[in-house]
Amino acid sequence: MFTHIDEKYGYDGELGAIYAKDKTEFKVWAPEAEAARVQLYKTCRDEDPYRRLPMEKGADGVWRKTAFGDLDGIYYTYVVTYDGIEQEAVDIYARSAGVNGAMGMIIDTKACDPAGWDKQDYVKLEKYTDACIYELHVRDFSIDKSGNFCYKGRFLAFIEKGLVNAAGDSIGIDHIKELGVTHVHLMPCFDYCTVDESDVHRPQFNWGYDPQNYNVPEGSYSTDPFNGRTRVAEFKRLVYALHREGIGVVMDVVYNHTAATADSSFNKIYPKYYYRLWGDKGEYFSNGSGCGNELATERKMVRKFIVDSLCYWASEYKMDGFRFDLMGLYDTETLNLISGRLKEINPNVLLYGEGWTGGDSPLEWGRRAMKLNARSTPDIAFFSDDFRDTVKGNNFENRDKGYVNGATGNEEYVKEIMCGRIPHPQIPNLTKFSWTDTPAQTVNYVEAHDNLTLWDKLYYTNSTDSIEKRIRMDKMAAAMVFLAQGIPFIQAGQEFLRSKPFPGGTVFDHNSYKSPDAINSLKWNRKSEFKGVFEYYKGLIGFRKAHSAFRMCDKDSIGEMMRYIDKLPQRVVGFVLYGDNEFEEIVVFFNPNDYPVTLHAFGSYGVYIDGDNAGNVPLRTVEGDYELDGLSTIVLGRPRQVPEEVYEAPATD
Numbered sequence: 001m002f003t004h005i006d007e008k009y010g011y012d013g014e015l016g017a018i019y020a021k022d023k024t025e026f027k028v029w030a031p032e033a034e035a036a037r038v039q040l041y042k043t044c045r046d047e048d049p050y051r052r053l054p055m056e057k058g059a060d061g062v063w064r065k066t067a068f069g070d071l072d073g074i075y076y077t078y079v080v081t082y083d084g085i086e087q088e089a090v091d092i093y094a095r096s097a098g099v100n101g102a103m104g105m106i107i108d109t110k111a112c113d114p115a116g117w118d119k120q121d122y123v124k125l126e127k128y129t130d131a132c133i134y135e136l137h138v139r140d141f142s143i144d145k146s147g148n149f150c151y152k153g154r155f156l157a158f159i160e161k162g163l164v165n166a167a168g169d170s171i172g173i174d175h176i177k178e179l180g181v182t183h184v185h186l187m188p189c190f191d192y193c194t195v196d197e198s199d200v201h202r203p204q205f206n207w208g209y210d211p212q213n214y215n216v217p218e219g220s221y222s223t224d225p226f227n228g229r230t231r232v233a234e235f236k237r238l239v240y241a242l243h244r245e246g247i248g249v250v251m252d253v254v255y256n257h258t259a260a261t262a263d264s265s266f267n268k269i270y271p272k273y274y275y276r277l278w279g280d281k282g283e284y285f286s287n288g289s290g291c292g293n294e295l296a297t298e299r300k301m302v303r304k305f306i307v308d309s310l311c312y313w314a315s316e317y318k319m320d321g322f323r324f325d326l327m328g329l330y331d332t333e334t335l336n337l338i339s340g341r342l343k344e345i346n347p348n349v350l351l352y353g354e355g356w357t358g359g360d361s362p363l364e365w366g367r368r369a370m371k372l373n374a375r376s377t378p379d380i381a382f383f384s385d386d387f388r389d390t391v392k393g394n395n396f397e398n399r400d401k402g403y404v405n406g407a408t409g410n411e412e413y414v415k416e417i418m419c420g421r422i423p424h425p426q427i428p429n430l431t432k433f434s435w436t437d438t439p440a441q442t443v444n445y446v447e448a449h450d451n452l453t454l455w456d457k458l459y460y461t462n463s464t465d466s467i468e469k470r471i472r473m474d475k476m477a478a479a480m481v482f483l484a485q486g487i488p489f490i491q492a493g494q495e496f497l498r499s500k501p502f503p504g505g506t507v508f509d510h511n512s513y514k515s516p517d518a519i520n521s522l523k524w525n526r527k528s529e530f531k532g533v534f535e536y537y538k539g540l541i542g543f544r545k546a547h548s549a550f551r552m553c554d555k556d557s558i559g560e561m562m563r564y565i566d567k568l569p570q571r572v573v574g575f576v577l578y579g580d581n582e583f584e585e586i587v588v589f590f591n592p593n594d595y596p597v598t599l600h601a602f603g604s605y606g607v608y609i610d611g612d613n614a615g616n617v618p619l620r621t622v623e624g625d626y627e628l629d630g631l632s633t634i635v636l637g638r639p640r641q642v643p644e645e646v647y648e649a650p651a652t653d
C-alpha cells in the first residue's frame, strides 16, 4: 500500500541528527506528515524543551532543520503532526539517548572513542567455518557473586582482567580467551525496552528482544543511564577489550519487530509505514514475530533504515558480525543488500540468523530468509535446528532423545548433520533434503539461550543415569559440534554444564527471558567444579582450530575428502577426513551405546580425542584392534610424514 510513496519519495541520503562542531542538521523522513519540529532539552530529566525548532519539508519527503552552535550532549525529540494531532517521538536514527531511551541525544561519537581505538581493527576471519561462536548475555557474564567483578552487570565487566573464582581459576574475559573461541556473540546490546534504566540497582533482568532505539547501546549496562555519552563510550570499551584479545564481537540484532507497536517512534513518525499490515485496508498490524508486529523489510525506507543501522554499528563500533533474530521475517533481497554493504566495510564480517519466523506473515514464502531458501542468500548462515535436534532430541519435547542420549536408528541423520547439511554422495537419500551447498551456511549447535540448556535437557531425558554418564553424553554432543563441518556455536557456560534450575533443582527453566539472575547468571565456580568438562571443550576448540579438515567450505571437496565408514557396530558413526593441513588422515568415531565396541585401525595412529580428554597432543597410539568406550568419541590422527631431507640444520659459525 506504500508502493507509490516509495516511488515518489524514496530517499537515499543520510538521516538523523548530523553533528558538526558548529552546527547540527536534523533530517527526518515523513512525506505525509502535516508538520514537524525538533525539540531540544538540556538534560534527559527536563520536562520542557528549551528550544522548539520548526522543520521544513523538501520535495523528497524529508523534513529538515539546521541548528547552529555546538549541540554535543543535547537531548532532542521530534514532534510530528498527522490529522492535526501532534505526537512526540524519538528519532529512529538517534545515536544515543537519555534514560530509558525516551529522548535522543546529539552526540559527537568520536569523542567517546577509548584511547587507541583507531589502532585496532576487526578480527580476521578468512572463512565462516573458521569461527567458533560463544553466545553471551552482558548481565549474565558478571552478575553472580561467584565472580568478583567491579562492574557487575555492566559493559565494563569485559575490561576486567586477572579475576579468578574461589578455586583460583580464571573467569571473565580471561576465561573466554582461555577457552579459545574466536567470536563472542552478545545478546541484545541496543537500547531495549523492559529494564527500567532509572533504577538499575534494583535487580532486573531481560534478554532484550524488545527493541526501542536500534542505534543506541542499552543504558542499563552502562554506569550512568542518564548520560547518553556513557553508554556509547563504555560499549566501545567492551569491543576494544575483546579485540585486544583477538576475539571478534557479534551483535544480536532484532530488526524483525519493535517492542511498541502503535505508539512506537516508527509509527509516530510515519504511521503504519514501517510495519507489515493485513486486512482490506491494511487496518491491522501483522504479527509474524509473535511480539505484536513485524517490520516491513521489503519497503524502501525500512530496508534503508536496517542497512544504515547495521553499517553504523559495523563502522562506528567495529562490530565483527551480526546475528539476526527471526530472520525468516526478512526478505532475501534485503539480506543480500545487507551482506553486500557490510562486506564493503569489513570483508571478514560474519552473518547468521534464525531461519524461521515467530508466527504467520504476509511475506511470501519464496522471499523469506528461511533455511529452505538459504541458497538465495549465500553470504548468510543459518542455525541448524536439524543438528540440535538430531544430537540431543526435539527441542520442545523435554524427554525426547537424540543420538547422544539414547535415540536409536538415526545414524543416517547424524551423517547428514556432520557434513553440514550439504549433499553428500554417500547419503543420496538425504541429499534431497539438504538446504545448502556449503557448510559456511550451517551453524551447528546443541544449546542456545532459548530452550533448555543441554545439561538440563539431559536431566529430563536421562534422569535415572548417573551424573558421570550424563557428562559423557554432554562431551559427545560437544565433540559433534566442534568436529562437524559448519560453524560451531555454544552458549556461554555450556563448557561448564550451564544449568537453569528453578528453586528445588529438579525443574528447569526453558524460557528464562525475564527470569531472575539466580537462574540466568553464569556461575563461575562451576568452571572448577566441572573442570574436566571445561578442559574437554577447550581441547576440542584447539583441535578444530589446528586442523583445516574440519573447516572445509564446499560440497565437492567434502564429497571427496570426508568419507563415511561402512559396516560399523550398531549406532556407531565414523568418518575419515583427508586433505588436512597437518594430518594425512583424521578418523572420527562416535559411540552412543553405553557399552564399548571394538574397532580396527589400519596402521598406527595417535589418539587426540577420546571420551575423557581432547587436545593437540596425542594421548596414546593405536594400531590394529582397539576398544572405543561407551558414550565416547575417538579421534585418530596420522601426521603427514615429512621427508628428512626437508630438514635444514641452522647455520653455525
Ligand code: CA
Pocket (backbone or CB within 6 Å): 100, 101, 191, 192, 193, 194, 195, 197, 212, 218, 219, 220
Ligand atoms: Ca533501555
